Amino acid sequence: MATQLTPPALPPRLELILETLVRDSVLTAGDIERAGRVAQRTGERLDKVLPKLGMVEDHRLAAAMAKVLDLPHRRREEFPDHPIEADKALAAFLHKHLILPLELSAEVVRVAVTDPLDEFAVQALGFRLDREVRIEVATPADVEFGLSRLYPLAAGERVSRKTAPAAANDDLDLERLQDQASDAPVIQWVNALIADAVEANASDIHFEPQERGLRVRQRIDGALQEITAPPTGIAVAAASRIKVMAKLDIAERRLPQDGRCSVTVRGRDIDLRVATAPSLRGETVVLRILDKARSPLDLDKLGYSKPAAGRIRELMAEPHGIILVTGPTGSGKTTTLYAALTELTAPDRKIMSVEDPVEYELEGVSQIQIKPGIDLTFARTLRSILRHDPDIIMVGEIRDADTAEIAIEAALTGHLVLSTLHTNSAAAALTRLQEMGLPGYLLAATLRGIVAQRLVRRLCEACRRPSDQGSRLAAKLGGMSEHGTVFGPVGCPACGQSGYRGRSCIAEVLPITSELRDLMLEGAAEATLERRAVETGMVRLVDDGIAKANAGITSMEEVLKAAGTR
Numbered sequence: 178m179a180t181q182l183t184p185p186a187l188p189p190r191l192e193l194i195l196e197t198l199v200r201d202s203v204l205t206a207g208d209i210e211r212a213g214r215v216a217q218r219t220g221e222r223l224d225k226v227l228p229k230l231g232m233v234e235d236h237r238l239a240a241a242m243a244k245v246l247d248l249p250h251r252r253r254e255e256f257p258d259h260p261i262e263a264d265k266a267l268a269a270f271l272h273k274h275l276i277l278p279l280e281l282s283a284e285v286v287r288v289a290v291t292d293p294l295d296e297f298a299v300q301a302l303g304f305r306l307d308r309e310v311r312i313e314v315a316t317p318a319d320v321e322f323g324l325s326r327l328y329p330l331a332a333g334e335r336v337s338r339k340t341a342p343a344a345a346n347d348d349l350d351l352e353r354l355q356d357q358a359s360d361a362p363v364i365q366w367v368n369a370l371i372a373d374a375v376e377a378n379a380s381d382i383h384f385e386p387q388e389r390g391l392r393v394r395q396r397i398d399g400a401l402q403e404i405t406a407p408p409t410g411i412a413v414a415a416a417s418r419i420k421v422m423a424k425l426d427i428a429e430r431r432l433p434q435d436g437r438c439s440v441t442v443r444g445r446d447i448d449l450r451v452a453t454a455p456s457l458r459g460e461t462v463v464l465r466i467l468d469k470a471r472s473p474l475d476l477d478k479l480g481y482s483k484p485a486a487g488r489i490r491e492l493m494a495e496p497h498g499i500i501l502v503t504g505p506t507g508s509g510k511t512t513t514l515y516a517a518l519t520e521l522t523a524p525d526r527k528i529m530s531v532e533d534p535v536e537y538e539l540e541g542v543s544q545i546q547i548k549p550g551i552d553l554t555f556a557r558t559l560r561s562i563l564r565h566d567p568d569i570i571m572v573g574e575i576r577d578a579d580t581a582e583i584a585i586e587a588a589l590t591g592h593l594v595l596s597t598l599h600t601n602s603a604a605a606a607l608t609r610l611q612e613m614g615l616p617g618y619l620l621a622a623t624l625r626g627i628v629a630q631r632l633v634r635r636l637c638e639a640c641r642r643p644s645d646q647g648s649r650l651a652a653k654l655g656g657m658s659e660h661g662t663v664f665g666p667v668g669c670p671a672c673g674q675s676g677y678r679g680r681s682c683i684a685e686v687l688p689i690t691s692e693l694r695d696l697m698l699e700g701a702a703e704a705t706l707e708r709r710a711v712e713t714g715m716v717r718l719v720d721d722g723i724a725k726a727n728a729g730i731t732s733m734e735e736v737l738k739a740a741g742t743r
Contacts, residue, residue, distance in 0.1 A: 239291070253319040256327075259327070261278045272328070272405075398635075436451045437534065452465075474539075485716070501598050531559055532545070559584065569594075641666065646665060647665045
């Protein structure tokens, strides 16, 4: 069979593996011949080229290797729950050569490898651990999954692997971009990347071209983590593939673009929001993962304390007026409004929203996506929907005076208006609106309440431990609990060694009372408004955070990072 493959002659064991794939009707001799020509051009081994060309799936190739070489075939469900060693130098070696330790005894270490023909890396590991190495075969995706969970690299640490040389001409024309975006290896890599991010509960995937190549990171529980970049030949095409999925113009790389698409991962429907922007080294792409199954639109499940959730529901029960949710980007403002709208939806109410972008489709809500390119702005759309006689209006964000004035007009004419604003505290929203040129008497007449919130990471319940540092911080802020114990992060396989798993919400809820209205009419300063709100019962962000730290939900470090000090 060797004469039908590609010169020079293949190693005997690789020939047997390919023969098995042909005999099992996974490959044809023609497939191998075409892949052989690519292997000659790129300098890669033939079995490395076949999966990249989409001619054979990784798990089929791994099974054939295990069969021919008489080795076990290990899958990710059978991986251990704990690392055998936590040596950082060892972790870098394992990532570089895609080797995952499985079991360790006094004389033997059993490992999963993606390339059982690479004897050098296995021998080097044996010398490093001073043990005999026995190998099993696993797919690259499974080994990378195990390594990221059991042997995570330090933040910012990168591992270089040998990849095929890049195309000589980087000035790709439209036709080549379309062809590359449709190549099976590109599609497989992007699909696998999205699936792994969903499995890891990531909220975003970031593609960032750098001088040394493409950096790929995913955000888990608010923290960015670097993951393995694609082969060089796939990196440029990956951005084009994502733009094709989101129905964006793949030829336009000079201007930012926004789009969305839906995919199915493990039987779950996932919405993706895609944003691109030009950078010095190429196009930066961000995928926002929107998974309703992971983020239920329910106030009780978003992490609010019971008193805060109760006060928010009281505000939402107002018949008219404006309710604002404030906080920085990524603090969960829109999710809070969606959860509120879900509770407010009823057969006898008409609810309309104006958003940029529409993140989730809500049953019973007429949602409008603004399009500035055709002058469909927040202000113009808001004016229009007032003629549709809605009971409740959600405005994605109050960005300018025009939008704020129309929102006030809607509130004055009997509508309940929900919206967001970028400010650091609830009281700061009042001064921000006044800076937009809105008079205090109109704000006093229409505002019903303001919610300021942040997201903090939840401590992993499997490994959290009492923290002396956390206790000192709590004592310094005067927020020590009665039992005197504050927990901190440790790190374990269940949380990917981060010490945190999931996120919770801390919030301050500011109802606009008659006393605060009087102060607003007098032009009181932000500090005066906040001080009076606290005196009348408002729990500030930092105090709500301290309460959650005392309850063991989060750490004091997370609270200080999100809300600052008193």
